[in-house]
Amino acid sequence: MNKIENPDRSTWADILKRPTQTYDQIESTVLEIFDNIKSYGDSAVKQYTEKFDGVLINSLEVQQEEINFAVKELSLELKEAIELAKKNIEVFHKAQKTEPVRVETAPGVKCWQEKRPIQKVGLYIPGGTAPLFSTILMLATPAKIAGCKEVVLCTPPDKQGNINPAILFTAQLCGIDKIYKVGGIQAIGAMTFGTESISKVYKIFGPGNQFVTVAKQMATKYNVSIDMPAGPSELLVVADDTADASFVASDLLSQAEHGVDSQVILVSTSKGLIVSVEDEINTQLVQLPRKSIAEKAIANSKLIYVENHKTALELIDEYGPEHFIVATNDNAFYVDNIANAGSVFIGNYTPESAGDYASGTNHTLPTNGYAKQYSGVNLDSFMKSMTFQELSQEGIKNIGNAIELMAEAEGLQAHKNAVTLRLNKLAKE
Numbered sequence: 001m002n003k004i005e006n007p008d009r010s011t012w013a014d015i016l017k018r019p020t021q022t023y024d025q026i027e028s029t030v031l032e033i034f035d036n037i038k039s040y041g042d043s044a045v046k047q048y049t050e051k052f053d054g055v056l057i058n059s060l061e062v063q064q065e066e067i068n069f070a071v072k073e074l075s076l077e078l079k080e081a082i083e084l085a086k087k088n089i090e091v092f093h094k095a096q097k098t099e100p101v102r103v104e105t106a107p108g109v110k111c112w113q114e115k116r117p118i119q120k121v122g123l124y125i126p127g128g129t130a131p132l133f134s135t136i137l138m139l140a141t142p143a144k145i146a147g148c149k150e151v152v153l154c155t156p157p158d159k160q161g162n163i164n165p166a167i168l169f170t171a172q173l174c175g176i177d178k179i180y181k182v183g184g185i186q187a188i189g190a191m192t193f194g195t196e197s198i199s200k201v202y203k204i205f206g207p208g209n210q211f212v213t214v215a216k217q218m219a220t221k222y223n224v225s226i227d228m229p230a231g232p233s234e235l236l237v238v239a240d241d242t243a244d245a246s247f248v249a250s251d252l253l254s255q256a257e258h259g260v261d262s263q264v265i266l267v268s269t270s271k272g273l274i275v276s277v278e279d280e281i282n283t284q285l286v287q288l289p290r291k292s293i294a295e296k297a298i299a300n301s302k303l304i305y306v307e308n309h310k311t312a313l314e315l316i317d318e319y320g321p322e323h324f325i326v327a328t329n330d331n332a333f334y335v336d337n338i339a340n341a342g343s344v345f346i347g348n349y350t351p352e353s354a355g356d357y358a359s360g361t362n363h364t365l366p367t368n369g370y371a372k373q374y375s376g377v378n379l380d381s382f383m384k385s386m387t388f389q390e391l392s393q394e395g396i397k398n399i400g401n402a403i404e405l406m407a408e409a410e411g412l413q414a415h416k417n418a419v420t421l422r423l424n425k426l427a428k429e
Contacts, residue, residue: 001299062181114388
């Protein structure tokens with residue numbers, strides 16, 4: 001682990017650099033796969049699934065009997081846990097519904113805004129080293145609340161061509177009936193262009209590795225929207241002497257075990273806590289089943305000492321963490337002033353795991369510093385805001401002349417004429 005004391009501001013960008021490849025390094029691979037899927041559809045998808053996932057899939061779509069088997073396979077306790085999480089996620093996302101905004105901007109000029117669901121959405125669910133069935137809850141639940149008509153789910157198969165039972169159970173619980181055994185770049189390509197089996201969608205959601213992230217960004221060049229460029233997971237904890245070192249270490253490790261390219265950072269005003277946390281990490285690490293993955297991520301981690309909360313906050317805003325845990329004697333300072341973070345976890349008894357699974361907030365969040373300009377997934381992510389206006393005769397009289405003058409000043413005579421004709425007709429009545 002890299003220990004850093006009072007880093008000079010000029011070094012912050014280097015210190016906070018993510019351990020990821022650049023877009024340019026992956027772009028050519030994505031372009032080649034996209035071109036083949038666009039040309040050859042299912043055939044290309046199956047070819048890349050065999051190449052990258054090591055299994056030849058005959059039928060890309062999951063069959064009902066596979067779902068039925070998965071439902072029986074899962075323990076009652078896990079099913080109940082998933083149902084509890086779904087309930088909390090529903091409660092939080094239903095509360096995000098808003099009423100139409102209606103206003104009369106001038107007498108006779110009525111304007112309003114309403115939200116309508118995106119009709120076709122695609123969900124990408126990572127399956128690799130960790131089958132993230134919890135991500136289905138985070139994406140399918142708001143999609144259904146929003147009223148999306150078509151929800152397509154893609155997730156990579158294992159070496160036997162199967163999907164994790166928890167993924168299939170959760171998908172069925174959320175009312176998704178189009179599930180495909182496709183992962184990686186080829187899944188994003190299939191949802192971007194559509195194939196014989198998989199529908200083209202209007203917006204793609206879901207986290208993934210660096211290749212999936214670049215593929216999603218590439219999809220935006222083909223009239224497909226995405227939730228955000230969400231790549232490898234990351235966590236930043238700010239803590240002082242009031243924090244529990246074992247708790248902090250467990251939180252850092254919970255993100256480190258996601259993948260070798262995950263990044264975790266501790267920022268602290270206490271040198272003693274940093275030493276204690278490092279000791280705890282070494283103790284807890286040896287007990288983890290995913291120790292080898294966590295170790296590689298921990299190698300990219302940083303333990304940063306700064307002298308005060310003000311400097312800490314400035315450094316954290318510069319980083320813009322996906323997950324941000326606050327465990328200090330002045331949590332309110334961070335909560336009130338943080339500008340760039342995907343999701344914030346406050347106090348010693350709020351592990352990041354709570355947001356990952358069952359508190360109700362969404363865990364699909366901006367990474368790689370995108371918290372500076374992107375929100376995490378929420379109900380509005382699955383909706384579009386449409387504006388409406390209706391002018392009465394009084395309304396066109398009130399604003400018509402202003403429209404004429406502005407249109408003429410821009411040299412757009414037809415725009416002006418559209419108003420003038422109406423005003424002339426009213427003048428004759």
